[in-house]
Amino acid sequence: MRIIRSRTELATLVAQWRNAGETIGFVPTMGSLHNGHLTLVNALDGQATRRIVSIFVNPIQFDNAADFQLYPRGLEADAALLEGTGKVAVLYAPDGAEMYPEGFATRITVSGLDGMLCGADRPGHFDGVATVVTKLLLQTGADIAAFGEKDYQQLCLIRRLVQDLNLPVRIKPVPTVREADGLALSSRNRRLTPQQREQAPYLPAALRACIADIQAGKAVDACLQSCRENLKSHGFNVHYLDLRSGDTLLTTETLTPDARLFVAASLGDIRLIDNMAAA
Numbered sequence: 703m704r705i706i707r708s709r710t711e712l713a714t715l716v717a718q719w720r721n722a723g724e725t726i727g728f729v730p731t732m733g734s735l736h737n738g739h740l741t742l743v744n745a746l747d748g749q750a751t752r753r754i755v756s757i758f759v760n761p762i763q764f765d766n767a768a769d770f771q772l773y774p775r776g777l778e779a780d781a782a783l784l785e786g787t788g789k790v791a792v793l794y795a796p797d798g799a800e801m802y803p804e805g806f807a808t809r810i811t812v813s814g815l816d817g818m819l820c821g822a823d824r825p826g827h828f829d830g831v832a833t834v835v836t837k838l839l840l841q842t843g844a845d846i847a848a849f850g851e852k853d854y855q856q857l858c859l860i861r862r863l864v865q866d867l868n869l870p871v872r873i874k875p876v877p878t879v880r881e882a883d884g885l886a887l888s889s890r891n892r893r894l895t896p897q898q899r900e901q902a903p904y905l906p907a908a909l910r911a912c913i914a915d916i917q918a919g920k921a922v923d924a925c926l927q928s929c930r931e932n933l934k935s936h937g938f939n940v941h942y943l944d945l946r947s948g949d950t951l952l953t954t955e956t957l958t959p960d961a962r963l964f965v966a967a968s969l970g971d972i973r974l975i976d977n978m979a980a981a
């Protein structure tokens with residue numbers, strides 16, 4: 703596995719691959735890798751002849767400077783994990799100046815999808831995501847790129863972006879990977895205190911209970927309200943808990959076949975997100 707930090711070095715290699723008829727699979731990440739990320743790498747088995755994983759903690763998608771500073775980092779351990787898969791040709795780890803040289807002034811906005819759920823909660827976040835993902839897709843020349851359903855809104859936004867800008871890449875969605883206790887794997891979980899780590903699985907458990915209530919025919923509004931209160935009483939600060947269409951992300955008051963339950967809730971200053979199919 704090669705570790706590449708420069709755009710031009712990556713471009714040279716990608717051009718060689720193209721000439722040799724290779725196909726390129728890509729997994730963008732912010733590092734602090736866990737089994738969820740490795741599942742994305744595995745999801746590209748048989749889909750591409752070369753795989754690139756990027757690690758870049760993207761400053762322009764953080765709406766909070768402290769959150770950016772505190773985001774867990776560990777390139778050496780990450781490189782060892784990726785090497786261990788035997789599947790990754792390149793770890794691309796550009797620095798901030800490589801991605802955003804002086805004078806950088808462009809932002810990509812995916813209208814509509816960026817203003818709801820996490821977008822309403824974190825102003826500018828999705829412009830940052832859309833901008834960096836567009837750059838990375840162009841830099842890597844990816845034929846296929848894997849994204850986790852854990853960040854479901856992000857996945858919808860990337861699909862829209864790829865379609866709207868006619869980017870020649872296929873988007874491969876990957877179901878959320880969870881701990882044995884149900885908590886969705888996330889780099890941010892490393893920042894939970896032992897006590898918060900014990901509380902955290904209540905989040906997916908509450909989602910499952912809420913979905914069971916909705917499926918049993920109880921009024922959606924009442925189910926959501928009681929789930930919010932439950933989460934609050936278990937120490938969560940609930941940013942949103944919504945039933946929405948998994949296609950349009952618009953709220954729904956009935957259990958449509960594509961309905962999903964979406965949540966963002968914090969324990970202390972750690973913000974956790976999750977979502978599940980409800981039908």
Ligand code: AMP
Pocket residue numbers: 730731732733738739741742848849850851852853876877878879880886887888889
């Ligand atoms: P991140 O490093 O958190 O920006 O995530 C990089 C990619 O990994 C995104 O496509 C995420 O949706 C995906 N991902 C993160 N956690 C999980 C998980 N628990 N299950 C599946 N995919 C995940």
